[in-house]
Amino acid sequence: MNGTAATDATDATGTDRADGAQAAAPAPDPRRGRPRSPAADTAIIEAVLRMIEDGVSIGELSMERIAREAGVGKATVYRRWPGKSALMLDVMRSLDTDIPPPAGVSVRDDLVGIIEFLRIRGLAKRNSALLRTVVTHVKAQPALWREYHETVVQARREVLLSVLRRGRECGEVRTDRDIDLLADLFVGPVLSRAVLHEWADLPEGLAEEIVDTVLEGVRPRG
Numbered sequence: 001m002n003g004t005a006a007t008d009a010t011d012a013t014g015t016d017r018a019d020g021a022q023a024a025a026p027a028p029d030p031r032r033g034r035p036r037s038p039a040a041d042t043a044i045i046e047a048v049l050r051m052i053e054d055g056v057s058i059g060e061l062s063m064e065r066i067a068r069e070a071g072v073g074k075a076t077v078y079r080r081w082p083g084k085s086a087l088m089l090d091v092m093r094s095l096d097t098d099i100p101p102p103a104g105v106s107v108r109d110d111l112v113g114i115i116e117f118l119r120i121r122g123l124a125k126r127n128s129a130l131l132r133t134v135v136t137h138v139k140a141q142p143a144l145w146r147e148y149h150e151t152v153v154q155a156r157r158e159v160l161l162s163v164l165r166r167g168r169e170c171g172e173v174r175t176d177r178d179i180d181l182l183a184d185l186f187v188g189p190v191l192s193r194a195v196l197h198e199w200a201d202l203p204e205g206l207a208e209e210i211v212d213t214v215l216e217g218v219r220p221r222g
Contacts, residue, residue: 036079036080040070040072040076040080041080043070043071043072044066044067044070044072044076044077044080044087045087045090045091045094046070047066047069047070047071048061048066048069048087048088048091049091049094049095049130050069051065051066051069052091052130052133052134057133058084058088058133058134058137061084062084063077063078063081063083063084063087066084066087085137085138085141085144086144088134088137088138088144089138089144089147089148091130091134092130092134092135092138092148092152093148093151093152095124095130096152096156097121098155098156099113099114099117099156099159100113100117101159102114102159102162102163104166107163107164107166107167107170107172107173108172108211108212108215110163110166111160111163111164111167111186111211111215112207112208112211113207114159114160114163114186114187115186115187115190115206115207115210115211116207118187118190118191118194118207119190119202119206119207121194122190122191122193122194122202123202132198135195157183157187160183160186160187161179161180161183164179164182164183165179171220172215172219172220173215173218173219173220174218174219174220174221175220177218182214182218185214185217185218186210186211186214189206189210190202190206190207190210
């Protein structure tokens with residue numbers, strides 16, 4: 001068989017076509033089988049959260065133990081996640097909510113709203129437990145950490161950057177400094193207290209204090 005004939009005998013997916021009847025046979029429907037149950041997804045993720053809150057370490061968490069805690073079969077867990085790290089990524093995502101859209105009236109008030117969102121998030125015990133036990137695990141997997149950053153962190157950060165860009169346009173934020181560095185100045189104090197110094201207080205009024213302090217330093221001079 002020459003090269004042309006070999007090509008003609010193979011379809012676009014690399015499957016040999018023996019005859020016209022076989023070529024006309026319908027391909028298997030990839031949608032067949034039991035549909036994925038959102039209730040099972042929730043049960044599995046909630047099981048992980050319960051165990052983390054109870055002090056179970058990442059090393060002690062196995063897919064079998066998670067399945068038992070969730071009340072599902074081990075195969076149910078593996079159909080959804082190929083391994084523990086991928087599951088932990090979705091556990092992290094489950095605790096993330098979108099920042100409310102900025103009102104767009106006052107740059108200062110919009111910044112306060114963003115930082116207040118992070119403060120309230122940091123107060124949640126589950127978030128703190130998750131950050132202590134899972135972030136390090138996921139961060140050690142470069143591909144997973146990059147995916148989390150691109151799908152969750154970057155989207156949240158873009159909201160902050162859009163407010164800072166608006167601040168530049170209306171003359172409330174200086175334009176001679178890197179905008180990503182400016183964003184870090186606003187979110188850094190909250191993340192430091194919530195992650196690095198979890199015993200530190202996150203009192204009401206902290207968001208206003210952070211924003212007013214940083215804005216004082218980044219307003220245009222003169």
